[in-house]
Amino acid sequence: MTGAGIRQMQVIRVFAIALCLIGVTLSPLRAEEVLAPPVKPDNLNAPQADAAPPVLGDLLGGNAVPGSSTPVVPYAPAITPDAGMPDQGTESPVYMVARLSDDGPALTQGVTWRVYRPALNQNGRLELVATARGGDADFRLPPGEYFVHTAYGYAGRTSRISVRNGLTSQTVVLNAGGIKLDAQFSGNQPIRTGRLVFDIYEREYNSRGERKVVASNIKPGDIVRLNADTYHIVSRYGAVNATVRADIRVEPGKLTEATVFHNAARVTLKLVNQPGGEAIANTNWSVLTPGGDTVVEGTGAFPAFVLASGEYQVIARNEDKLYSREFEVKTAAHGEVEVLTSSLLKQ
Incomplete structure (x- = not known):
């Protein structure tokens, strides 16, 4: 072939390549046709392993990528490299229930839960990390060892729990009544x-x-x-x-x-000039056993005491004068004990 023929063939080839390039520019393929094989009409909702990852806004909103017929896979948490499981943070759920006895029902109110770390803090005390009140308890705790004190009125029990990844549940039997x-x-x-x-x-x-x-x-x-x-x-x-x-x-x-x-009764003491008379104020009182031991003392016109059944002696002091009387307390026989000023004690 002559030199002129060769140049003619090169021109024709360049022209054909140019036409191909112009055709690609005028008829662009959609993104899904580039990134994934065609999807059959009866399998439109099947997730495609090779689909392009959607943008963040679409993941949060759950919408399809504009201009694409391929559905967006719903958002899932990131995969942790060590466990191969969704990363749910450093805390695990802990569920606890209390019973009075092994075969008793779960308590639904009145229970106080306190969770402590087993190690002493700088003050020499266990560190309180969580509390709950009511019936059962639902905590979120980092994995580890803990002490749990369960209180129900004056009843209580301290137990130890081991929190691991995943749900930890435990029933505390208080053995109480x-x-x-x-x-x-x-x-x-x-x-x-x-x-x-x-x-x-x-x-x-x-x-x-x-x-x-x-x-x-x-x-x-x-x-x-x-x-x-x-x-x-x-x-x-x-x-x-x-x-x-x-x-x-x-x-x-x-x-x-x-x-x-x-076996007792309530008695009221009175210092009077005559039976049934008006009580004299500013009187000091001492109630003694028959052996002379002091049982109780008081001040006033009408001191009242609950005394066990038995025999007593009462001494009233008024204006440096002492008055005395013996009396008996009978079960449920409430009443007054009058001391007459005529019962003056010699000093």
Whole structure:
């Protein structure tokens, strides 16, 4: 072929290439046709492994990429490189339930939960990391070891839990019950006057020969929640010497009702010039046992005391003069004790 023929063929080839380039520019392919193979009409919702990743705004909004018929895969959390699972943060869910006994129902109210780290802080105390009140408890805790104190009234238990990745659930059996206390006069007569309260002690003595107070100033009819055990109960009627003691057993998951009986009465003291006369003010009083031991002292025209049944001597002091009388207290026989000024004691 001559030189002229060769140049003619090169011109024709360049022209053909130019036409091809012009055709690509005028008829662009859509992005999905470049990045993924054609999708069959009956499989439009199937996720495509080779699809181009959508932009952030589409991931949050859940919309398709503009100009594309390929659906966007819903957003999923990033994959952690070590576990191969969605990264849900450094905390794990912890669910806890409390029961009074093994076969008792779950408590739905009145429970206090406190979660502590097992290591002591700089103040020498366990660090409180979470609390909850009500029935069951739902915490979010970093994996690790913890102490959990579960309190229900005066009942309580401390348990240890190990929190791992994923849900941790635990049931705490408190092994506790309740006690409801009341008091009457001997003979089943109700007590309607005077202050009546109960103190609850541990049954055993400590190294100092004392019982530890569990609960004090409990009113009649109040329900006290306690760990299952035997307790020493002291009923105090008034503030002097009318006390009754008893040992009562609390069973797990049960309410124990107990009534104690008092032999006592409320007396009002008066210094008068004659029986039924007007009380003399500014009088000091001392109530003594028959042996001379002081039971109680008071000041005023009408001091009132609840005293245990028995015999007593009362001494009234007014204007440096002493007056005396012996009297007896009978169960539930409330009344006045008059001291006559004619009972002047010789000094």
